[in-house]
């Protein structure tokens with residue numbers, strides 16, 4: 001049975017992943033990790049597909065597992081994944097103004113984590129392991145120490161300009 005690509009989901013690719021784990025439900029977390037590697041998040045259609053094609057699972061079970069673990073994202077991530085630390089050290093040294101500056105710059109509404117054009121996504125984390133450099137942000141793999149709202153605005157403006165976005 002060959003299924004087509006729907007809403008950008010390549011079910012053949014998902015099948016390859018399931019096959020590499022013998023469609024064994026014990027490997028559900030590993031399967032989800034692989035799917036997330038491909039799409040950078042877990043699309044709903046992919047979770048439903050896994051639930052319907054792996055014996056002993058259901059879409060509800062897959063969804064339940066995916067939402068339980070913080071490592072899984074159910075929303076598409078941006079090309080640039082911004083992580084703002086709001087651990088104790090960063091919080092007392094001003095992570096909130098930095099966070100607010102990012103939200104304003106990206107015009108993120110309450111509860112929205114990825115901006116409209118898909119360029120940036122924002123996540124708040126509890127420690128990035130660089131407390132001596134607080135407040136700290138990361139954009140993809142790069143660490144930005146001692147952030148201020150002005151500094152992060154300049155960084156974002158530069159990336160936006162590089163990408164030719166507004």
Ligand code: FES
Nearest residue numbers: 085087090128130
């Ligand atoms: S609390 Fe922010 S890096 Fe540790």
